[in-house]
Amino acid sequence: MDGSSPPRWIVALGSTATAGVREPIVVILLLIAVFTAISGRPVNGLLLAVVAVCLAWDNARSRRRVVIPAPDAAAGLTTAQPREPLIAARRRRPAAVAAVAAAGLVFAAVAGSFARYSWPATVSVIGLAAAMVVTGWRGPSRSRRDPGELPRRGTALWAGLLVAAGLWELSALFLQPGLDTTSSAHPTISALTDPLLTSHAGRSGALAVWIAAGCFLVRR
Amino acid sequence: MSSHDLTVFGYLLFLLAGVVLELLARRTRLRIPSLAAVLARAMRTRTGRVGVLVAWAWLGLHFFAG
Numbered sequence: 083m084d085g086s087s088p089p090r091w092i093v094a095l096g097s098t099a100t101a102g103v104r105e106p107i108v109v110i111l112l113l114i115a116v117f118t119a120i121s122g123r124p125v126n127g128l129l130l131a132v133v134a135v136c137l138a139w140d141n142a143r144s145r146r147r148v149v150i151p152a153p154d155a156a157a158g159l160t161t162a163q164p165r166e167p168l169i170a171a172r173r174r175r176p177a178a179v180a181a182v183a184a185a186g187l188v189f190a191a192v193a194g195s196f197a198r199y200s201w202p203a204t205v206s207v208i209g210l211a212a213a214m215v216v217t218g219w220r221g222p223s224r225s226r227r228d229p230g231e232l233p234r235r236g237t238a239l240w241a242g243l244l245v246a247a248g249l250w251e252l253s254a255l256f257l258q259p260g261l262d263t264t265s266s267a268h269p270t271i272s273a274l275t276d277p278l279l280t281s282h283a284g285r286s287g288a289l290a291v292w293i294a295a296g297c298f299l300v301r302r
Numbered sequence: 303m304s305s306h307d308l309t310v311f312g313y314l315l316f317l318l319a320g321v322v323l324e325l326l327a328r329r330t331r332l333r334i335p336s337l338a339a340v341l342a343r344a345m346r347t348r349t350g351r352v353g354v355l356v357a358w359a360w361l362g363l364h365f366f367a368g
Binding site for chain 1 (some may be wrong): 313363
């Protein structure tokens with residue numbers, strides 16, 4: 083041992099990995115990325131993995147930033163402060179809201195004209211999804227009250243409903259003849275929505291709902 | 303009732319349960335938060351925000367992007 087510290091990139095890599103393992107969402111995203119990739123969607127899986135790594139890196143950076151010297155720093159101890167909740171917001175004017183809504187409708191009409199899984203549809207949807215995630219990364223787009231602590235039992239009802247619905251969908255998926263072979267006896271939500279998404283109008287309508295949901299979430 | 307009908311019935315039941323929960327949250331004094339409040343709570347931190355947004359993005363990728 084010569085006493086020299088390891089290179090900075092190794093330290094950054096180690097802190098990113100540590101921060102990632104500590105965040106359940108990062109781990110969940112990485113698992114979804116792996117399963118998405120092995121189910122025949124490598125590009126989608128790669129994008130999810132990139133977001134997971136960026137989140138882990140951002141967390142590691144935040145942790146380094148909030149670790150401040152304490153009075154007993156001389157003893158090698160530090161104090162970590164809790165991260166600020168992202169409730170500060172940027173204001174948006176009504177004209178801008180109308181412009182975003184119009185742009186969303188035009189996008190849905192144009193992107194809906196492309197066949198599903200074609201490269202124009204893939205590029206359009208991935209581009210919009212990436213833009214929304216990057217926008218959301220910066221914080222909510224409007225001011226809102228901090229909801230504070232929620233009633234645990236009421237929140238557990240929502241969580242239970244989400245998990246139960248997910249398990250129901252998963253059981254239908256595994257009861258199919260194959261992961262990528264739909265079954266009429268045990269239809270997944272994807273199989274049930276296939277007829278709707280075969281027409282231009284159906285795809286545009288679904289995209290409009292998806293975009294509206296994204297705008298709602300970005301404003302949360 | 304065929305297994306197809308049973309599966310679809312299950313999806314409709316979950317959808318109905320979600321609507322009922324939301325109505326209970328908004329129209330009664332029961333201690334049930336609305337879906338918007340749950341999402342706002344989950345999205346207080348950057349990790350939560352990005353996690354929820356990526357779940358939304360995944361839906362679009364799953365149904366439209368190959």
